[in-house]
Amino acid sequence: MKTKSIKFRYFRIVFVLFALVGSYYPTVAQEKEYQAIDLRPFRSSAGHWYGIKDNSNVINPLPEKPQYKANEITKIADNVLLFQRNNGGWPKNYDMQAILTKEQREKVLRAKNEDHTTFDNSTGFSHINYLAEVYAQTKIEKYKKACFLGIDFVLKAQYNNGGWPQYYPLEKVDYSQRITFNDGAYMGIMKLLQAILDKDPKYDFVSEKTFKKVDSAYKKGLECLLAMQIELIGKPTVWCQQHDEVDLSPAWARAFEPPSICNGESVEVVLFLMNIEQPDAQIISAVQNAVKWFSDSRIYNTRVEMFKAEPMESKYKTVTIDKKVVTDESAPPIWTRFYELGSGRPLFCDRNSKFLYSLAEVSRERRAGYGWYTYAPQEVLDKYPDWQKKWAPEQNVLKQ
Structure with missing residues (x-):
């Protein structure tokens, strides 16, 4: 017993x-089971992490690429917190879904005090949005705290003229200081600020003090945006990938990204302006001029064909494809990424910064590895009729 x-x-x-x-x-x-949150805003950085060799990375991906499931939102959010630097910003080109080893996590933690933080490749504003979504579902305080730190970083990074640099804090004197539309940087920030001002439920925790700062930043950002619209022979067109942070003129980005009229990056700008309720005369004029430019710069009977080619090693990756432009009468309208300032001619470039006027002249590594053509402006042209009837009923620029 x-x-x-x-x-x-x-x-x-x-x-x-x-x-x-x-x-x-x-x-x-x-x-607890949580609802999955859209991870597409992180794809650009994740794609660069997996696809481009970069010895400056704090950590590199594992060969098997293990990832959290989309509904494991707190684990993904903890990665977002892990990568957030002490200044409130984030470095680019890492995968927030990645399941990291203990050694990888320790390396990321040791980099917390570094200030190499950016808005490039949808960095920063996408992380803030994700954390706000996670906080809305979980009410876990650490995610709200990280949001505030991120929003404060965005506000501090704004230039006095209303623009934002690609990197903040400012680093060496190069294109990283330019006001940047490339990869959604400027408009990603503006959409974040707009969501807060529109009282998006996921930002209901934002204090009145922060709300007022956001309102001021948004207004300055919109004013700067309108001031940067490029003129061609006295007529406003659209925007460049990057603009000078002092005089707001079109500026060089990377060696193959010249000062030019940039149709691809400008689409997001125009769609943003078209979504503004009760637009004033300046906004209406900016949209009308941009739509007219998109219409006038269409290229017909042209298609870009991609095909497999002999593998070629470059400094950045192994190139296994090539591209060529072919004539195709059935092809929909297409646009080049760049149009030359002054002449309005379709423009191409290479890593030596030499201006070229056909895709065939571009070296294979850049020809195959960059988006020289775009169909994106068609979305603006498709949405214009409804916008025009609502806000500019007496002036249809597509019928002029």
Whole structure:
């Protein structure tokens, strides 16, 4: 009887211990199910991490590329917190879904004090939006705190003229200081500020003090945006990938990204302006001029064909494809990414910054590895009729 009593007490103690441990460390079955949050805004950075060799990375991806599931939002959010630097910003080109090893996490933690933070490749504003979504579902305070830190970073990074640099804090004197539309940087920030001002439910935690700062930043950003619209022979067109941070003129970005009229990046700008309710005369004029330019700069009977080619090693990756322009009378309208300032001619460039006027002249590495043509302006032209009827009923620029 004594032995049975001891065994009974032993099993009871073990059962209680398991119950206590379980209350602090729930099993997978006990973990709360959350709704998945859109991860597409992180794709650009993740794609660069996996696809481009960069020895400056704090960590590099594992060969098997393990990832959290989309509904494991707190684990992904913890990665977002892990990569957030102490200044409130984020470095680019890492995968927030990646399941990291202990060694990788320790390396990222050791880089917390570094200031190499950016808005490039949808960095920063996408992380803030994700954390706000996670906080809305979980009400876990650390995600809200990180949001505030990120919003403060965005506000501090704004130039006095209303624009934002590609990198903040400012680094060496190069294109990283330019006001940047490339990869959605400027408009990603503006959409973040607009969501806060529109009282998006996921930002209902924003204080009145922060709200006023956001309102001021948004107004300055919109004023700067309108001031940068490029003129060609006295007529406003659209925008450049990057603009000078002092005089707002079109500026060089990378060696193959010249000062030019940039149709691809400008589409997001025009769609943003078209979505503004009760637009004033300046906004209406900016949209009308941009739509007219998109219409006039269409290229017909042209298609870009991609095909497999002999592998070629470059400094950045192994190139296994090539591209060529072909004539195709059935092809929809297409636009080049760049149009030359002054002449309005379709423009191409190479890593030596030499101006070229056909895709065939571009070296294979750049020809195959860059988006020289775009169909994006068609979205603006498709949405214009409804916008025009609502806000400019007496002036249809597509019928002029």
